[in-house]
Amino acid sequence: TVITRTITNTKKAEKVIDEQYLAADLDEITKLQEEDRKKPLKTVIVWRNVLIFLALHLGALLGVYQTIFEAKWATLAWMFFLHVFGGFGITAGAHRLWAHRSYKARLPMRIFLMLLNNIALQNDIIEWARDHRCHHKWTDTTADPHNTERGFFFAHMGWLMVKKHPMVREQGAKLDLSDLYADPVLQFQRKNYLPLVILSCFVSAFVAFYTAGLFRYCFTLHATWCINSAAHWFGFKPYDQAISPVENVWTTVTAVGEGGHNFHHTFPQDYRTSEYSWRLNWTRILIDAGAALGSVPIKETPRRERSSSTPTLVETSLLLLLSFSNTG
Numbered sequence: 001t002v003i004t005r006t007i008t009n010t011k012k013a014e015k016v017i018d019e020q021y022l023a024a025d026l027d028e029i030t031k032l033q034e035e036d037r038k039k040p041l042k043t044v045i046v047w048r049n050v051l052i053f054l055a056l057h058l059g060a061l062l063g064v065y066q067t068i069f070e071a072k073w074a075t076l077a078w079m080f081f082l083h084v085f086g087g088f089g090i091t092a093g094a095h096r097l098w099a100h101r102s103y104k105a106r107l108p109m110r111i112f113l114m115l116l117n118n119i120a121l122q123n124d125i126i127e128w129a130r131d132h133r134c135h136h137k138w139t140d141t142t143a144d145p146h147n148t149e150r151g152f153f154f155a156h157m158g159w160l161m162v163k164k165h166p167m168v169r170e171q172g173a174k175l176d177l178s179d180l181y182a183d184p185v186l187q188f189q190r191k192n193y194l195p196l197v198i199l200s201c202f203v204s205a206f207v208a209f210y211t212a213g214l215f216r217y218c219f220t221l222h223a224t225w226c227i228n229s230a231a232h233w234f235g236f237k238p239y240d241q242a243i244s245p246v247e248n249v250w251t252t253v254t255a256v257g258e259g260g261h262n263f264h265h266t267f268p269q270d271y272r273t274s275e276y277s278w279r280l281n282w283t284r285i286l287i288d289a290g291a292a293l294g295s296v297p298i299k300e301t302p303r304r305e306r307s308s309s310t311p312t313l314v315e316t317s318l319l320l321l322l323s324f325s326n327t328g
């Protein structure tokens with residue numbers, strides 16, 4: 001029954017346009033694209049960021065060397081943990097919960113995800129979600145912070161080394177972010193971001209600076225950035241041929257379940273973000289575990305008709321086991 005239910009749910013993914021939470025605004029996109037064609041793009045490099053990223057990558061290279069030739073098993077396990085759980089802070093937290101509101105989470109789950117999010121050091125959640133809402137609403141235009149029209153490198157990491165296009169600010173100002181500002185967990189994170197990040201992202205720096213500190217951080221960054229670059233370039237488009245995002249299984253592996261990007265841009269309100277099986281979607285396992293433990297009241301989410309099939313703890317464990325033996 002459990003498997004049948006899952007398959008039925010998977011087939012049932014419907015395109016529900018949700019104005020607030022990020023369905024692409026096609027009229028606005030066409031208008032912006034026409035304006036973009038008229039004006040040349042101006043790039044203002046922020047040298048401070050260029051230097052920081054350069055230093056980070058040099059340190060990370062040393063970390064790669066140490067990881068291969070010197071690191072203990074315990075360090076490797078710690079790096080893996082930080083990548084996966086820091087990754088969850090982005091995928092389950094900043095992305096699926098706060099940017100998209102694709103599910104609801106009670107206070108303990110929100111605190112847990114916010115704490116994990118600090119490990120990833122990718123700006124505070126309010127800023128992350130604001131940029132991401134721009135990305136979905138005005139994809140591939142100058143109002144998209146990592147506009148793919150400006151090239152692979154710009155979409156990957158170049159956008160973090162230049163001033164934002166004025167259109168990002170102008171259009172972004174129209175977004176309703178009141179839900180983010182109203183969340184006390186996000187207010188707390190914003191107020192205490194520096195100490196939180198130092199404690200969680202670089203606490204391991206004292207014992208494993210280059211490996212668990214710099215290399216792991218750099219790896220998580222590239223795994224995330226690849227969703228904006230590789231997952232808008234290399235792959236196939238089973239859900240919507242007209243958009244740039246693609247399905248890319250490799251980026252799914254490194255981004256703990258986020259590479260089904262053609263699905264995600266087509267159905268941004270779906271908390272799974274892809275139809276890949278459970279073993280390729282660890283983030284979904286975490287959210288479903290939260291639901292089974294009562295921290296994610298999926299039943300209260302109005303957009304989700306499949307609420308009746310929210311798995312129990314036993315079902316979740318069973319599916320977790322199955323996911324390792326079944327490609328789905």
Ligand code: ST9
Pocket residue numbers: 046049083086087088090091095121122123127128130131132134145159160161162163164165168169170171172173220221223224225227228254255256258
């Ligand atoms: C990082 C983020 O890496 C990565 C995000 C990737 C997203 C991926 C999504 C893919 C899907 C999910 C998959 C997840 C997979 C995860 C896998 C994990 C294993 N709307 O920014 P400022 C206004 S961070 C509205 O300074 P500049 C606003 O008033 C890495 N308004 O612009 C703002 O003031 P405030 C570490 C906006 O001066 C003001 O403008 N961090 C918007 O042009 C100034 O904003 C860094 O590297 C908007 N969207 O500077 C930091 N944006 O904020 C990099 C701005 O006070 N950032 N405004 O309201 C910077 O240094 C700067 O932002 C800058 C631009 C130089 C890039």
Ligand code: ZN
Pocket residue numbers: 095099100132136264268
């Ligand atoms: Zn998204």
Ligand code: ZN
Pocket residue numbers: 135227228232245261265
């Ligand atoms: Zn995208």
